[in-house]
Amino acid sequence: MNKKLKLWELERKTPDEFRSQKKFPIVIVLDDIRSLNNVGSFFRTADAFNIEQVVLAGITACPPHKDIRKTALGATETVRWKYAEQIIDEVKDLKAKGYTVCAIEQTEQTIFLQDVQDFHSKPYVLIFGNEVNGVRQELVDCADCVVEVPQFGTKHSLNVSVCAGIVLWEFCKRFME
Numbered sequence: 001m002n003k004k005l006k007l008w009e010l011e012r013k014t015p016d017e018f019r020s021q022k023k024f025p026i027v028i029v030l031d032d033i034r035s036l037n038n039v040g041s042f043f044r045t046a047d048a049f050n051i052e053q054v055v056l057a058g059i060t061a062c063p064p065h066k067d068i069r070k071t072a073l074g075a076t077e078t079v080r081w082k083y084a085e086q087i088i089d090e091v092k093d094l095k096a097k098g099y100t101v102c103a104i105e106q107t108e109q110t111i112f113l114q115d116v117q118d119f120h121s122k123p124y125v126l127i128f129g130n131e132v133n134g135v136r137q138e139l140v141d142c143a144d145c146v147v148e149v150p151q152f153g154t155k156h157s158l159n160v161s162v163c164a165g166i167v168l169w170e171f172c173k174r175f176m177e
Contacts, residue, residue, distance in 0.1 A: 098122060
């Protein structure tokens with residue numbers, strides 16, 4: 001028999017332990033994410049995958065907000081985050097510090113997620129855009145690469161927070177190897 005674990009059996013880190021541990025070198029940029037539930041989901045996923053930071057921009061709402069808290073389940077208290085007034089400047093600053101900037105988008109020249117190479121050598125900025133309009137062109141133009149999650153059905157988009165879970169797992173698991 002394979003017994004399901006209770007919450008207290010999971011040996012989770014305390015918020016202080018989480019904040020002090022070494023993070024995977026990934027910064028998530030949320031540009032114009034309109035759904036507060038999506039924002040909360042990003043925070044929860046960033047906590048689960050031990051992400052360095054979340055940068056909020058444009059119309060993306062900032063904590064504290066009850067609808068963000070509803071899906072974040074406390075992750076806004078553990079994940080480092082900030083709001084950037086000028087997101088293009090923020091992305092350029094991160095790029096100058098050695099981060100590889102990846103827009104998560106569908107463009108004429110994308111790299112499918114499974115084909116992204118060299119995960120270990122650099123820190124990454126992963127830019128996720130608006131639920132309807134995607135990543136704005138100015139940020140796509142600033143990116144070192146554009147990464148696309150391949151899809152095989154009739155729809156050609158995923159919910160942005162679902163997309164984030166897939167992308168972050170692919171990036172993070174390579175840092176664990």
